[in-house]
Amino acid sequence: MAATAETNNDFFKSNVIGHPAGLFVLFFTEMWERFSYYGMRALLVLFLTSSLFDEGWAWPREQALALYGTYTSLVYLTPILGGYIADRYMGYRNAVVLGAFIMTIGHACMALDTPFALYLGLFFLVAGNGFFKPNMTSIISHLYVNHPEKKDGAYTIFYMGVNAGAFLGILLCGYVGEQIGWHWGFGLAGIFMFFGMLQFYFAQNIFGEVGKKPLKENKEVVFEDKNDKLNPFTVIDKILIVVSSVIGLVWIINDPMSKIGNTNILDFSVAGMDGSNFMILFALILFIFLLVTRILRYSEVVRDKMIAISIFAFFTVFFWAAFEQAGGSMTIFAADYTDRVLAGNSANIFRVVNTLITIIPLAIITWVLHKLFQQTFKNYALSNIFLGISFVIVWVIVGFMLYNQYLQENPEVPASWFSVLNSLFIIIFAPLFSKLWESKYNPSVAVKYGMGLILLGAGFLSLAYGASGIPTGAKVAAVSMIWLVFAYLFHTLGELCLSPVGLSYLSKLVPGRMIAFMFGIWYLAIAIGNKLAGTTGGMIDSITEEHSLSFFFMLFFFIPAGAGVLIILMRPLLRRLMHGIH
Structure with a gap:
């Protein structure tokens, strides 16, 4: 030192x-x-x-x-x-x-x-x-x-x-x-x-x-609560971590392999369920079992705080599954469905x-x-x-x-240009949000999360309205650029409500000795969200052909906005679980 x-x-x-x-x-x-x-x-x-x-x-x-x-x-x-x-x-x-x-x-x-x-x-x-x-x-x-x-x-x-x-x-x-x-x-x-x-x-x-x-390595353990106790990983814990991690990694890599190279290493069925879906569901069950059994072994206060973090991580999946459409379906919308040729004024x-x-x-x-x-x-x-x-x-x-x-x-206008709006809006609005969080109008973390998810949904509502005139199954169109600008604006406002807040509360709620483990859980939630972004975004053609492009973007309005309303309704529960952390 x-x-x-x-x-x-x-x-x-x-x-x-x-x-x-x-x-x-x-x-x-x-x-x-x-x-x-x-x-x-x-x-x-x-x-x-x-x-x-x-x-x-x-x-x-x-x-x-x-x-x-x-x-x-x-x-x-x-x-x-x-x-x-x-x-x-x-x-x-x-x-x-x-x-x-x-x-x-x-x-x-x-x-x-x-x-x-x-x-x-x-x-x-x-x-x-x-x-x-x-x-x-x-x-x-x-x-x-x-x-x-x-x-x-x-x-x-x-x-x-x-x-x-x-x-x-x-x-x-x-x-x-x-x-x-x-x-x-x-x-x-x-x-x-x-x-x-x-x-x-x-x-x-x-x-x-x-x-x-x-x-x-520091062997000394500091307990923030007198009733706290060590919760070492058991042999079963370690086995569950390895098995669920390996299955999840195989599934993540197998997805593009099966679609691009026609090499599906999960090409089997179990009880009528596709092998790929069965394995990822099995891995998810194992991981949830691991998380629940570990949380239950902590003291009451630590247990409650970790439950709160797990709830926030769950809703984080919904946020990133929609937000990361920026590099996927929103990029496709910019390239193929947006009028990017400008003239005159x-x-x-x-x-x-x-x-x-x-x-x-x-x-x-x-x-x-x-x-x-x-x-x-x-x-x-x-x-x-x-x-x-x-x-x-x-x-x-x-x-x-x-x-x-x-x-x-x-x-x-290059199709990739619209993605710069996220960084531009962050630079413009981040100081305002920072001031708001320090003022008397600073809402609870549940409300911030809800606002972030609802604003994210509002961005897709803008795209859905802009795409409402595109015929079913159309591969190209010439929609005004303004709808993409609005979408990125709302998405950035949502990001400023949720993303920095999540990491801040993670550091406040989790005891120092467990911060690495819970950061791992947090990054895992973001990774799942990113993979879901690719999977759901890949459905753009099938959904557009059966319904419309507007319907495709409406799904990304209803799911995050619905999740936002739900976590706001959970505010009293989260307040109790956080034990005075604001």
């Missing part, structure tokens, strides 16, 4: 807009990782479903969304293992560098135009993310361990880096992929992942000893708006970069050089993109 404290004192000597320079090393590393992730995510389904004429692979939508759902779900599962390995064997910094390097290889593979390279690339991206994602936030946590009063501000700045990366990644990779070539877009994501890795690697000494070595308005929302955030981030250079160039010149080169490339691409849009008489 002495080494950590000394490191923190040195760490806090530098200053960039009120925070240590080292925080901004993490800021830019995370920014480039999010750039690469969201840039690739924006292109994946578009590329797979685009026609051969457009140099896509012309996959059926169900197949593309099955692969998308499997990829995004695994992205939330591997950090559980990656965090464990870093804690005990590698240290956070080595894990971040290794994860970034593996993801760079993954993006490089996806720049190649072969099915094998695509699958290999996705495998590397999932594996690399497992090492990278959990350990960046762990570094911040340890750097600020003796400065808790500064931690909220540090995470706020870090979160802005996440959104800046997502915004630029979708904007630039989407533009390059759609206008120049899909694999150029995938490759661009890899270039910035590589620069992010180099920037972090050559500046990591700024963190002192933090994250350099794995943590020594509409074209001029888009040019001005797109220029402003691109240049202003990029100029602000570049100013922060300049401030960082002033503090760190002397000691970390190589890291700064790589970071500077990456920004030069960004400005060149931005200039090229905006120049071409002004040259075109009737510019076409």
Whole structure:
């Protein structure tokens, strides 16, 4: 601990807009990782479903969304293992560098135009993310361990880096992929992942000893409640974890294998039930049994709080199953059902708006970069050089993109462009929500969750209304863009109500010694939601042919909105289970 404290004192000597320079090393590393992730995510389904004429692979939508759902779900599962390995064997910094390097290889593979390279690339991206994602936030946590009063501000700045990366990644990779070539877009994501890795690697000494070595296991257990007790994993617990995890993983991977490659390893039936459905139901029953039996073995207060967290995790599944349609069915709606060709005043308005929302955030981030250079160039010149080169490339691409849009008489809005609205609206509205949660109007967590789910449903209601004039079974249409803009606005407002709140209450309700286990449950809930997003989104053609596209989006209104009303009605129960935590 002495080494950590000394490191923190040195760490806090530098200053960039009120925070240590080292925080901004993490800021830019995370920014480039999010750039690469969201840039690739924006292109994946578009590329797979685009026609051969457009140099896509012309996959059926169900197949593309099955692969998308499997990829995004695994992205939330591997950090559980990656965090464990870093804690005990590698240290956070080595894990971040290794994860970034593996993801760079993954993006490089996806720049190649072969099915094998695509699958290999996705495998590397999932594996690399497992090492990278959990350990960046762990570094911040340890750097600020003796400065808790500064931690909220540090995470706020870090979160802005996440959104800046997502915004630029979708904007630039989407533009390059759609206008120049899909694999150029995938490759661009890899270039910035590589620069992010180099920037972090050559500046990591700024963190002192933090994250350099794995943590020594702490045998001392602190009980927050005098009636609390240890609840060690039994042999049966461990068997249930392994069996349910293996079955779930096989099911997640088998889904796209069976639909894309006609290789179904769960091709059997049990009591008239399809083998795939039977196995995932069996795994779910085993997991619920494990969770219930473990919770019942805790003391009353801890038991109640864990039940509350489990209820929130359950509703989190519904949120992400709908929210992650952004990379699936909503992307398809933008590409095939939205009028994206602009003319006259509409074209001029888009040019001005797109220029402003691109240049202003990029100029602000570049100013922060300049401030960082002033503090760190002397000691970390190589890291700064790589970071500077990456920004030069960004400005060149931005200039090229905006120049071409002004040259075109009737510019076409890229289908991927609409996804940037989520990051843009977060940047605009996050400070307002933060103020609201600190005011006397701060609602209970159940109401926040309900508001988040209802607002999410409202976004799909907008799409359902916009699609109401599209004939049954239609594959293309030209609906106004305004309905997508409204959808992303409502979805972002819903995200701000639910996503940060869930993690905050998880940390408040769960005792410190069990935080890793419950974070694992939380990420599992998000992973299930992501997989369901791909599965349900893949039904877009079958539902549209039988009913209509408007009916398809109405389902995503009724389910999350209904879940939102239900959790609001559960407010008295949740208040009792939380035992005074507000």
